[in-house]
Amino acid sequence: MIYFQAAYHRRLIHCWALVVEMIKVGIVGGTGYTGVELLRLLASHEKAEVVAITSRSEAGISVAELFPNLRGYYDQLRYSEPDVEVLSSCDVVFFATPHGVAMAMMPELVARGVRVVDLSADFRIKDTDLWAQWYGMPHSCPDIVAQAVYGLPEQNRAEIVNAQVVAAPGCYPTAVQLGFMPLLQHGLVDTSRLIANAASGVSGAGRQGKIDNLFAEVGDSFKSYAVPGHRHLPEIEQGLSRMTNEAVQLTFVPHLLPMIRGIHATLYAELNVDKCDLQQLFEEAYRDEAFVDVMPAGSHPQTRSVKGANMCRIAIHQPQGRNTVVVLSVIDNLVKGASGQAIQIMNIMFGLDEREGLKGLGLIP
Amino acid sequence: MIYFQAAYHRRLIHCWALVVEMIKVGIVGGTGYTGVELLRLLASHEKAEVVAITSRSEAGISVAELFPNLRGYYDQLRYSEPDVEVLSSCDVVFFATPHGVAMAMMPELVARGVRVVDLSADFRIKDTDLWAQWYGMPHSCPDIVAQAVYGLPEQNRAEIVNAQVVAAPGCYPTAVQLGFMPLLQHGLVDTSRLIANAASGVSGAGRQGKIDNLFAEVGDSFKSYAVPGHRHLPEIEQGLSRMTNEAVQLTFVPHLLPMIRGIHATLYAELNVDKCDLQQLFEEAYRDEAFVDVMPAGSHPQTRSVKGANMCRIAIHQPQGRNTVVVLSVIDNLVKGASGQAIQIMNIMFGLDEREGLKGLGLIP
């Protein structure tokens, strides 16, 4: 992990600030948790400004009325009906919508040359038949899927730079892929039976009035869900396969935590080599990454250490010196797992310092 | 799971009640969470009565002063200094103490013929060298370890009946062993790489003033701990080995949940048979058990469904029809994982209905 020494960056940024124009940002679907998180983070972004945010249901309402933490920062910004004209005038449009929405509007935006970061699942899976099967609807623009870039910067930074459409990875997929990546890229583990035991805070389920996500249902309890099959499974397997150039079989068991933010992935893999300094492997793999922090040997990352921060913290264990390696990987599902990563992607697309707008620390306690 | 139809049991119990004397119960170390939970459960036990409860630090204090939920039920009961005379006059003594305490007092109690249920770790592991290595002190009475019975009723009921000293299983070991048992007893899985990914509520860490267990440290966060090695690992491996009569290798990763009660174990094993009706296997294995509930196929047990109840709920999955079987197993760590199981053991030892004092339902919501 790169050192965030404030003093150093400050100087860098200031010079830049005098010459760069502000990037005009549009947000589609800004009433959910990834929407408000985009606004929270962009409030501290020195080179981007939100000029439009859409919501059919809340059109006309001030964003600060819906989310009072925004009061004083976005007092002029109101939700508006989605309008391609308005969105086309933006330099970049974020989709913070349920699946199916982005693909409906995408062809027109692409045609007009707008650059897009899609936080939804619409453009993540290259095999659109597989997508259709997991998401329960046919895909309406497979051609754009073909050109879209999967936006995991630590894996795909170069492709993101010039992409027009970037699919921001899902929350579980981010934590799981970053945890497995060095092992797979070096061919160190048996890829026929990987296991990802993951747990997410409730904000991952979105801001919809469902009984299952009530405080009285989730509080002081813990459960797994979707064990027979979760939509992030094909996305993760696709990503892992790309890292290793062979088919990968993953058992993926997500769980629901009685907390708001945070994903913790506990990854299991069988080593197929005798000796390997895994700690060193991971430290080298992520040495130049600002947002992946390989912790010292023996660590147990806590989700709160990344609460509100665009950061993935990773630790590696090999219990009892046996053959099974255990990787621990934590992110804030709304930041490195969604809105923070989307801004990181935008920074790459526009040639900015990748850390711009993403310097907040995790909230402890 | 046996049906708990209240009306039926009531009749049975009433007849019995007229002839049986009350069992006199002593509790050593009653100021922790397993201590107060013993008291809560025994308040509804029709055939047992707590006559002594010891605590050096709180001697003289009423139990209801320390735990106001007991007000109105135990208004005469006060903590007293541990006294072998007093304890020897009990029919059964529960140890709800940190490790090391029970083994120090045990020889004298055993000599006097008292029957003991030890909720601590002192008599769980048969290999006392292994015990010494994990618990950091030599074992002071290996001979009693040799005669002690490991008190997992679903596995060892017959041995418990006539035992003088029973070691109640740990909380993680209960959830994990009940989840793996049918698979191991039928030799269906590869025992060289079992995985138990488990998570516990904070009450499992006990009632001691440690920074790590403060609300401000645990709340709204999640982490693993003791990945290099947790004391329950040798206990679980010993138990699993007994089920299968061969050495077992388990990767055990415990996690700390931001909730009070409950353990959730997510178990992974590689099937070594082609076809097997796992649902039927589990249902048959636990058909006659009052406290193991095999849920319908496709279920995801929640810890809250057993909150406050002496119950283990289990579900079995085989995701994507692949080779990896996933067993989900939940208990309340303080009930089926500690005090409830101890009472279940006592009921077996004294020939009572196994359900006596253990009929409370889980608290939803």
Place this chain on the structure above:
Amino acid sequence: MIYFQAAYHRRLIHCWALVVEMIKVGIVGGTGYTGVELLRLLASHEKAEVVAITSRSEAGISVAELFPNLRGYYDQLRYSEPDVEVLSSCDVVFFATPHGVAMAMMPELVARGVRVVDLSADFRIKDTDLWAQWYGMPHSCPDIVAQAVYGLPEQNRAEIVNAQVVAAPGCYPTAVQLGFMPLLQHGLVDTSRLIANAASGVSGAGRQGKIDNLFAEVGDSFKSYAVPGHRHLPEIEQGLSRMTNEAVQLTFVPHLLPMIRGIHATLYAELNVDKCDLQQLFEEAYRDEAFVDVMPAGSHPQTRSVKGANMCRIAIHQPQGRNTVVVLSVIDNLVKGASGQAIQIMNIMFGLDEREGLKGLGLIP
């Protein structure tokens, strides 16, 4: 508070059990939190049996499928469409419904002689115009309101015995009225400016899919709500006025707690007498009550001490010896604040031991 010595009650109950028939219970609207709580508590009731439970939306579904904590206790019981014939065959019918439902079915049930305990707000307020104003609909059977008894046993026990329709008090009103009652009955405080600052767990908001009650909205936060006017205000003022025989003005500010169960009321009143032993006053007032526990002087009752229990714990303070008395009153909103109190009412109506089915202790931790 009466002493709950288990041994004593047991004997009493057993004799009784041989001669009393089981009371047949019907429940209307059993899919909410007060519904499942009625089922949980009645599972341990020795003299009552649930024979029917209705729900339009879940008709045909087993109650244990919706609420897995009930598995093993109610495996035969399924939700059915509401049917006056079936309900009329019950000895008592509980309404666990939103307001407006009970009053629609009540005339027919009353005509058939069924006894009813209504957990909803329909029959609590005697002034039906006032009711209509706060609940936003006209009242359809003011005549039954007139004959209905307000079911706060500690105040109205005698009237409940022979009542056909009993309106179980609301959750806040129970905690607030029990806290103020001795002060008002003895005319010790200025009734023109009472203050009730109260806070409730989220289960009080019911089991409906509303964004406001999501874990991600309520968790790790605290707020007041309905400060301009909450529906429980007129109910409380009516009850307090009855205690003192004069008009009462209450400022009532409810708050929403990031927890599931429990109400905590902090009550403020100005003493209009110079000297008064408030501790003794309260202890005497509730000496014979099984479900009101006046704690020792200087206490601070915790909501968890009554979690799952039918109990109201009260403490009285007079900070700095000044004129303002502070009463602290806690209940479990779903038990003493709803379903437990409804069962207590039923016990009174049918001449049973008032504690039957209500002997569970609060869950600590």
Place this chain on the structure above:
Amino acid sequence: MIYFQAAYHRRLIHCWALVVEMIKVGIVGGTGYTGVELLRLLASHEKAEVVAITSRSEAGISVAELFPNLRGYYDQLRYSEPDVEVLSSCDVVFFATPHGVAMAMMPELVARGVRVVDLSADFRIKDTDLWAQWYGMPHSCPDIVAQAVYGLPEQNRAEIVNAQVVAAPGCYPTAVQLGFMPLLQHGLVDTSRLIANAASGVSGAGRQGKIDNLFAEVGDSFKSYAVPGHRHLPEIEQGLSRMTNEAVQLTFVPHLLPMIRGIHATLYAELNVDKCDLQQLFEEAYRDEAFVDVMPAGSHPQTRSVKGANMCRIAIHQPQGRNTVVVLSVIDNLVKGASGQAIQIMNIMFGLDEREGLKGLGLIP
């Protein structure tokens, strides 16, 4: 509340940044929650740099080892033994210590001309006899108390500018005083019986291993505490008296919330005027304040809207149009209630933009 339009401030700040030297900051007692919060906030401060942080118990340890959210920001900073030489070389020293520590070191620091912001209680109460009575020890430097400034910027900004020693207000006192201030300054309410019903997250109790603050003790429960008398009472009464120039009597009842951060104060006062536009009164009172946000009429501020942010959100109600005014006031106890306010004070002392380092938004969800 002043508008935080990011674009505007950015420009302002950049110019300034080129000419101002960095302020050297020392922190005494940096292992508690206010210590780590100072570090988190100062990481984004453009004109201050932490050069020393002391802790006897953790001397030699990296701050990022203790608090992993700091990794990447403070990798060079280690705890050191307290040393007056080192601290004297700082421009400003923050005390984030238990009471009694600051007053022991203060004379020496003052003599050397260091400016100090004390987050502890040592210099808040002018009457040192009263202080001694509530804090259980004599005060060792009453002369410095006499010259110290009570650092509530919204009340005392002018005095802070040139102060050498500033006592940062307590968390409860901040929320309560800001909520009452406009009413008292305009003499609108009866000051002989004010009521402050307040509730705090557990982080307010500090980072010490006490049973009472364990997750298993605090979680899913709610209670009041210190009703007979809390140390913040004399501080608040002193502050309120100053606003109104007469003696003030306050009934102050604090409560402990099952959450980490946040204070919610619900204030009650009797109006002594017939008509008054309270909403307008408050809006005008705080019009020029960057960190007090008067919400629209009818609002209910949530603590989460200020989680992590240096902000006090206030709403005013007059329920039923009666005589009792209800003010709702929320802060993050660790930010506007401690470390954020301390930085705000420092900014005032050094002539910086008051918002520097304090621009983070509250975390929703």
